[in-house]
Amino acid sequence: MSRYDVVVIGAGLAGLTTACQLAQAQKKVLLVSTGGGALLLASGCIDVLGFQPATSKQPVTDPLGKLDAFLAEAPDHPYNIVGKANVQTGIETFWEIIHNSTALEYWGAADKNWLLPSAAGAVHPTCLAPTSLANGELTKGGKMLIVGFRELRDFYPALITQNLNEQDLGVEAASSVINAPEPLAKNMNITPLELAKAFERSDFRRKVVQSLQGQSKQFNRIGFPAVLGLKQHAEVLADLERMLGKTVFEISTLPPSVPGRRLFEGLKASFLQAGGRLIIGSKVVEGLIENGRVSQIQMETANRLRPLTAENYVLATGGIYGGGIQTDLDGQVWEPIFGLPVESDSNRHTWFSERFLSNAGQPVSQYGIQVNEKLNPVDSNKTPIAENLFIAGATIAGADWTRGRTGDGLALATAATITKQIA
Numbered sequence: 001m002s003r004y005d006v007v008v009i010g011a012g013l014a015g016l017t018t019a020c021q022l023a024q025a026q027k028k029v030l031l032v033s034t035g036g037g038a039l040l041l042a043s044g045c046i047d048v049l050g051f052q053p054a055t056s057k058q059p060v061t062d063p064l065g066k067l068d069a070f071l072a073e074a075p076d077h078p079y080n081i082v083g084k085a086n087v088q089t090g091i092e093t094f095w096e097i098i099h100n101s102t103a104l105e106y107w108g109a110a111d112k113n114w115l116l117p118s119a120a121g122a123v124h125p126t127c128l129a130p131t132s133l134a135n136g137e138l139t140k141g142g143k144m145l146i147v148g149f150r151e152l153r154d155f156y157p158a159l160i161t162q163n164l165n166e167q168d169l170g171v172e173a174a175s176s177v178i179n180a181p182e183p184l185a186k187n188m189n190i191t192p193l194e195l196a197k198a199f200e201r202s203d204f205r206r207k208v209v210q211s212l213q214g215q216s217k218q219f220n221r222i223g224f225p226a227v228l229g230l231k232q233h234a235e236v237l238a239d240l241e242r243m244l245g246k247t248v249f250e251i252s253t254l255p256p257s258v259p260g261r262r263l264f265e266g267l268k269a270s271f272l273q274a275g276g277r278l279i280i281g282s283k284v285v286e287g288l289i290e291n292g293r294v295s296q297i298q299m300e301t302a303n304r305l306r307p308l309t310a311e312n313y314v315l316a317t318g319g320i321y322g323g324g325i326q327t328d329l330d331g332q333v334w335e336p337i338f339g340l341p342v343e344s345d346s347n348r349h350t351w352f353s354e355r356f357l358s359n360a361g362q363p364v365s366q367y368g369i370q371v372n373e374k375l376n377p378v379d380s381n382k383t384p385i386a387e388n389l390f391i392a393g394a395t396i397a398g399a400d401w402t403r404g405r406t407g408d409g410l411a412l413a414t415a416a417t418i419t420k421q422i423a
């Protein structure tokens with residue numbers, strides 16, 4: 001049985017960034033996860049604080065500057081536990097990981113939000129964005145052409161442009177829908193990932209540019225769904241800009257997210273490069289807590305449960321959406337690995353707001369584990385349950401990312417808080 005300094009459970013943004021930092025600090029780290037988490041679904045940008053108050057429709061332009069007001073308004077939000085300094089450290093550390101150990105390029109700072117177009121033509125305020133998405137910054141103004149593909153469902157340039165134009169944001173948007181060239185022509189069910197792979201072929205790109213000839217002249221910027229290559233994204237972007245003679249930008253699509261996949265692959269490679277060991281596709285099913293410490297966890301393998309031991313454990317299994325918190329029809333809510341107490345309500349009638357898209361969030365999304373300032377789980381008397389167990393990201397009580405658009409910032413801030421203690 002191998003013994004590790006740290007076992008991290010969960011490969012979402014919280015688990016991956018914690019694991020990267022600990023491996024880079026020379027710890028022997030194992031990361032075990034059933035899958036890739038919300039990264040593969042979300043925008044690929046890093047949202048720290050998008051709206052304050054959380055119910056406001058006015059986007060925040062300075063996330064760190066507005067954080068104190070957000071903390072005062074949402075005392076139960078876990079940002080209050082990690083504190084502003086760790087939010088800032090989280091952003092800086094993410095930046096260092098991306099720029100020192102991946103081929104990705106992100107832009108932004110803690111005191112400025114990008115205002116980017118979303119796939120619905122709304123304004124997405126976000127703190128750090130990859131070059132291709134940041135190129136869509138709305139405050140730059142000018143004329144933009146938004147291009148879609150007839151074969152790609154759920155990306156409607158006319159909807160995006162109409163909504164952008166109606167908001168008087170200073171940009172003038174127009175739309176165009178073209179046919180996807182071979183090998184995707186007439187394939188009416190293509191996904192963003194298939195398009196991203198096709199864009200890595202130069203003949204595909206050339207034909208896309210040919211379809212836009214005559215249309216793109218009067219525009220300053222050309223926007224595409226976020227499908228401009230996966231592994232060769234930087235080359236794809238540069239080649240399109242060269243052929244079109246314009247700035248090219250991407251707009252996040254509905255899942256699966258290609259920029260999210262690029263980030264997942266980048267963080268994974270960075271972790272492996274730092275000497276970490278990664279198991280994706282296995283589930284941790286049980287953890288044993290003895291005398292105030294986790295002594296062992298059990299991971300499913302093809303034919304048996306395999307015990308794993310470490311000095312420290314990080315639980316980054318996500319909230320309700322990640323599988324870290326489970327529910328059933330009887331109103332039970334539980335944490336499935338360690339059986340940690342979950343802050344929740346057993347009356348299912350209180351789980352949801354009346355409005356599906358309530359910008360105050362859904363009560364059920366806030367169910368999670370209560371922690372202390374070290375991010376150890378605590379019981380109802382605030383007594384730590386296991387001193388070598390740390391809870392990261394969306395598993396923590398109150399971590400509903402829709403409240404102010406804070407999910408990524410919290411993942412990074414908890415990663416920074418935990419790394420300081422373990423490393």
Ligand SMILES: Cc1cc2nc3c(=O)[nH]c(=O)nc-3n(C[C@H](O)[C@H](O)[C@H](O)COP(=O)(O)OP(=O)(O)OC[C@H]3O[C@@H](n4cnc5c(N)ncnc54)[C@H](O)[C@@H]3O)c2cc1C
Nearest residue numbers: 010011012013014034035037038284318322393394407408
């Ligand atoms: C569709 C969607 C859109 C989102 N959009 C935004 C947004 O616009 N802005 C924003 O701020 N946030 C957004 N979020 C939330 C944000 O992405 C997350 O809050 C943030 O990335 C932190 O995630 P996490 O790492 O804590 O958990 P997750 O990303 O959920 O990762 C949990 C990980 O744990 C693994 N896991 C779970 N159970 C086990 C187990 N028993 N054994 C092993 N592994 C396990 C899962 O496979 C997964 O890898 C969105 C989330 C979703 C689902």
